Amino acid sequence: MEPDCERLPRDFFARPVLEVAPDLLGCRVSHAGVTVRLTEVEAYAGMVDPGSHAYRGPTPRTQVMFGPAGFLYVYFTYGNHWCANLVCGHEGSAEAVLLRGAEVIDGFDVARERRGNARERDWCRGPGRLGQTLALGRDETGRDFCRPPLGDPVDLVVSRPQCEVDRSAVRTGPRVGVSGPGGDAERFPWRFWIDGEPTVSTYRPGVVRTRARSR
């Protein structure tokens, strides 16, 4: 388990999301017996960001993003997958960082059990897989990872890197799978990753929506 002195304070997250996101690369996330090292994240900037779930204002689902930094926003997508975000910025800004890629550094047996016969490189390659490996789902949304309630049986910790990431190894690019204006590479190059890491997803553009599907 991670030492609590390494836990990142709320002040770390209560900054503009474009500052927080690259700083999270190399950081560790622990939950339910598995610890990972982040290799890929994406920034989402709330109501000014057409790619964000918060773009059209608060809804029951996105409510937690409009609260203070340091809380987890987990969303369900494509009928199968739970994807985890760390809420950033100031209260009301609805900024968040999506955890997209990571390398397992502790809890290998638990991770292997959760991911079946997938290759180790793919355990946390992509936000849905990362959510599954860390067992982050519906019940974890809204959790405070900066000052968790005392006696919380399932601990969630975001902590500093064991080894600092070389800033020159940080790459940026358009966000994966974001359709519409939010996927514009010029306006929103808000995906951050560590160059050369095998646990970073391959880029896939957002699907072009032309007309409604039938059936």
Added chain:
DNA sequence: ATACCGATTGGCT
């Protein structure tokens, strides 16, 4: 009440 769609993944060609 109902229709549409998604910040994806895994399996198959």
Added chain:
DNA sequence: GCCAATCGGTATC
């Protein structure tokens, strides 16, 4: 590379 699966959230009627 291509595509179906799958269901909760959101908008609309």
